[in-house]
Amino acid sequence: MSINYTILGILKAKPMSGYDIKKEIQASSYLPWSGNNNQIYKALTQMSGEGLLVGETLHRENGPTKKIYRITEKGIQELSKWIDETKAEIPDIKNPFLIQLYVASMAEPDRIADLLVQYREQLEEQLLIQNELIRRNKAEKKYDQKALPGIDMIYDNVIDFYRTQLEWADTALYKLKKE
């Protein structure tokens, strides 16, 4: 249910519509949902029912009607409570490439080098994309002063992750050749 708290957090920063939240989630690399409607709109109506949010319908001349949701006092309290009770959670490793590598090791070990080269290439591309995304977000000054240290850390984490994967792939290829 942490998507509910994520949405509360997003709305704490700034009131917005379901569609905006969807884009926010899709644009971020660290919010791990696909940004599908089903979860977001359901969460919004549910949390409105619980009084954690209020949605204001905005009829506009040009463009479709939209609902702007804002967090309520009750919502802020619920959110704070969750954060206070939350313990830091360490990640499991969820890397589909490691599965590919594992299965290939069992059945087609000769394909390992090829897979590593592909992985490497895609990581380089991904690093460019992520750096550009971060650069753009920083230019937009999307987050307020207090939130900034946390946001910057998240960006660093994302870059560190992909960079480590890239270095690992290089080392792995080097070791393969040496044999």
Next chain:
Amino acid sequence: MSINYTILGILKAKPMSGYDIKKEIQASSYLPWSGNNNQIYKALTQMSGEGLLVGETLHRENGPTKKIYRITEKGIQELSKWIDETKAEIPDIKNPFLIQLYVASMAEPDRIADLLVQYREQLEEQLLIQNELIRRNKAEKKYDQKALPGIDMIYDNVIDFYRTQLEWADTALYKLKKE
């Protein structure tokens, strides 16, 4: 459906029972499933029906009856086909701690330092666990010569990942204090 191919890969290495597969998955850090029965036993009966596996029922005097599954020629072909067609997939970032950090940044930025310290501690513990797990697996000589390079790479990847997280947490804490 990649759990099916993972199971095929496991059985390519060595015929075994559903229960054995379950333990194999639970013991590994890179196979990202909980190792719940539902998926495994379902996959086994399904793939047996497709002729990719054959299960041999083994009645034993002491202990319960078990079914040993082995991969068929058809299964080997299906597996090879999948590996040949597979393109290296780069991972999304699925780190619940980054969500916690994001939400905390929005609502309770003063908790960031505390969360980082907790994260750091758990990562140190996790590194010990993973190193021990790998040491034990290597001692058991579980994998055959051909598969070994791939398996060693996977172990390196796991350690690199947690170590990078730990270094990141240290840097993040240092930067926080400096402000």
Next chain:
DNA sequence: TCATCCATGTAAAAAGTTACATGATTTT
């Protein structure tokens, strides 16, 4: 004109987790 974006919502399916059920054996 055709595709994409804005905007809200629903339906159906797939993937994954937890818990239940059973029963023998082994370990504490």
Next chain:
DNA sequence: AAAATCATGTAACTTTTTACATGGATGA
């Protein structure tokens, strides 16, 4: 004597994804 492990399977639930449905506005 109680708890854990071995071993197979099912039921119920949660989470997540993909696709469908609608319709105006904007852009190539």
